[in-house]
Amino acid sequence: MPRFSVIVTAYKVHAYLQDCLESVRTQTCDDLELIVVDDGSPDACGEIVDECAARDPRVVPVRLTAHAGAGPARNAGLARATGDYVIFLDGRDTLVPGALQALSDRLKETDSPDVLVHDHAASHPTGGTVRTACVATLSEEAAPDALTFLLRATDKAYRREFVEGLGLTFPPGGFSDVAWTYPVLMTAASIVTLDQVCAVERQLPLHARPSAHPSAHLDVFDAYDRVFAFLTGRPEEARWRPVVHRRMLDHLALLAATARPRAAFFRRARAAHLRHRAPGTTAGHPLLRHGAHRTYAVLRAARALRARVRRTTTAVRRAVRAVALRLHYAVQRRLPLRADRAAFATYGPGGDPAAIERKVRELAPGIRTSWLTDPGSFAYWTALARSAYLTSNTLFDARLVKRPGQTLLQTHRGTPLGSVGLDLADRPAVPADLPRLLRDAARWDYTLSANRHATLTHEKAYPSAATTLEYGHPRHDTLHAPADVPALRESLGIPEGFTTVLYAPAHRDHRRAQTPSLDLERLARSLGPRHVVLTRVAPAAPHPRIMDVSGHPSAEVLCLVSDALITDHAPLMFDYAHLDRPIVLLHADRQVFDAVRGTTMDLRAFPPGAVARTEDELIDIFTTGHWRGSRSTQLRTAFRARFCPYADAGAAERVVRRVFLTRSS
Incomplete structure (x- = not known):
């Protein structure tokens, strides 16, 4: 008997199924069986499953003769499961490395609970992964809280004997997770949590998502009817009825904005409210309770109109402010430079500009310093126009008009190992703003370097008349202090x-x-x-x-x-x-x-x-x-x-004395 039965359902996911299966097969905890249900998929899912089963005896292929949907496909996998705990995945999901070991350790230390809830993450098509960190806020003693947001089947491990004892199955149609999760959480004698992402859900772009049938939203009512039927058959669980009723109305309110057909959705919402409410229950959206879909549509249109007016007003306000900022900058450039002002900009926190700014305040207290952080403020443009010294480790503002008497110091970000600037011109990693980089270099008066290699590389990569100060990087001072x-x-x-x-x-x-x-x-x-x-x-x-x-x-x-x-x-x-x-x-x-x-x-x-x-x-x-x-x-x-020829704590002082104190004196 394996520790885990991982049940994967596959329908039109052959481009992703291999990643899903490999994420399970390569787990450090290999005490598992991998049950893969080909839900009558017309693509290559079946072939991928067969190939995987031929390589790994832990893989159990199950093939349905016709497409039945996620619920019946999970039921088919559950009927073949023999593990202590059951985990469900969709064919586009993956387990993170070490997930099963983390689940196994948590189950062991909590004495084999009925349900273990873990976090999951969503992988977006444009890149990046967002964690849904709900477990961290869930008290294991507060199951009603769990019913508020834990409505998916794929973020839990279920003790198989527990779910078999319930006689629970997934229904056909949409929202089958609702009909499964409520009974599980309401009847579990022990629910524990694992504050860790164990599964990642791959999200598709809207245009690539499978199209649902026109009245798919109406399936939610059948799912909740099954939940309340479950409660009716178990009088000892009657305390859950008002909790589920409130949660149902909250859930329906979330679906109302996109539900189609809307009139039918509101009629069925009202009927579900009347059918399942507990005495004295008035929670939920009043328009849903009364089936007022036309009023809801009018109010929604009014909200959309208000939002459109706010966006238009905001756009006009921004345009007016942008014109005002340009005029302000033009006026400030006609006023005298302030020889006692120095402005700094940096890519990310700290860096050389921050170290130089601290040393300026120490050695030249007569020079007032400021940071260029908000291009939408008048103070930003005042500092850019009137500061005698401008220091940055990134590009200076492209709208900067360098004035006679202004000193621009480019600190760079360290000794370059990868190619930079012009040396990238014929490389795949060439920056899109290379022309702007070269224009920026034309305005520099000084550049910083930590060693001869950096000097030669930067002067070749950024042709400029600037003077190179091979003084070391000021941010290194903290490493020697x-x-x-x-x-x-x-x-x-x-x-x-x-x-x-x-x-x-x-x-x-x-x-x-x-x-x-x-x-x-x-x-x-x-x-x-x-x-x-x-x-x-x-x-x-x-x-x-x-x-x-x-x-x-x-x-x-x-x-x-x-x-x-x-x-x-x-x-x-x-x-x-x-x-x-x-x-x-x-x-x-x-x-x-x-x-x-x-x-x-x-x-x-x-x-x-x-x-x-x-x-x-x-x-x-x-x-x-x-x-x-x-x-x-x-x-x-x-x-x-x-x-590292300048392995001391004096780089910032060398820069300040050369650039700021020489002229100010």
Whole structure:
């Protein structure tokens, strides 16, 4: 008897079914049977299932002779299930890596509950995944709360003996999840939660979604009739009737805006309200209770008209403000420059501009500083027009008219390893705004550089008459200044005495979604229980010793708290080298990176430490201690000598004295 029976229903999903099945077959917890129901699909779903079953004896194919719908297809899979717990997936869904192991651990520690509820996520067609974090707000003792939002069958694991004892099945038609989920949650003796995404639902663009029959919304009434019939047959559950009635009216109110045919929907909503209400129940939308679909339509049209008027008014207001801002900027440019004003802009938080701004306030208190953050404000355009100093690590505003006497300082964002600027002109990763980049470079007075390599690369990639200040990067000053590292580690939740490894791969221009190219869970297991992995790319699944720091605002803080760095082509290695701590490179896809973006140098000639070509080699480097051995130390020393000539805390002061104090004095 397997621990899990994973039931997958497949109908017209052959483009996605392989991913679904592989996500189950490759789970670290392999105590499972995978029951795949071909719901009379006219495409290649049946062939994919047969091929998968031929390779894996855990796969149980079930084929229906005609399309029956998701409910009957799940029933067919349930009839074949033998596992302790049953999990349902649709053919476009996937399990996240480690999901079954996390479910198994939770079931074990909670003494085999009837139902385990977990979170799921929606994968959008344009990229990105959004978690529906409902479990975190659900009290396991408050089942009525569960009935408020947990109406899907695919975000739970069900004890098979429990659902078989209920004699529960899925009905045909739409909203079969409603008719299944309410009885399950109302009668379960124990419901526990797992605050973790275990399944991902692939959402399709609207034009690609299967078309439902014209009166599909009316199926919701049959589903609720089945729920109330279930309650009628179980008098001991009568306390649930007012709860379900309120939830039904809330659900119908959500559907009312798109329901067709609307008149029939409202008539049936009123009939359902009268048929199922408990004495004294008045909850829900009054128009639904009374079946007033024409009044509802009028009110909805009035709301739409008000919204349209608000949008038009807002658009006019924005246009007037835009004209006013342009006029304001033109007037400000005719007023004298303020030699005691400096404005700063930055890509993301912190960086070199922030370090310079702090040093300006310290060394030149007579210069007033400001930040360029809101192009829709008059203060923004005043600062842009009248500040004598403008500093940025990204593009300056394209509408900036550089005035005589204004000084523009471009700090860049670090030592470039991947190609930038003009060097990208014949690469797939060429930026769409390359002409604007070159126009921007023509306005620079100074650019910052940390070493000779960066100087030569930037001057070639961004032709400009600007003076290069090879002073080091001011943001590196914090890496050389005294810091309370234990307090920083504690603020991130890193246990005392643990070795911390920072994983920071380069951005992949050829990928819309940035995912780890390294199995972080395997790495954490290999490193051992006294290690923590910090990752700058969101992990596929939560893990107690993998900390997602992709949203942390300070790369410098992450460098300070870590004992070693794993990267591939990320410029962060040049920053991290200032700490003289181990760096390990993983060059598993070097050829792809070279083809898409290209590099400014062959890093294999002078790497900052040990280099791995595969994940296996990387793990071997750590398990054998090579990551901090003598050879790695020699490589790092040579790398630091070449790329970290200003390994001190004085870069910001050098910049301020050269750019701000020279002229102001």
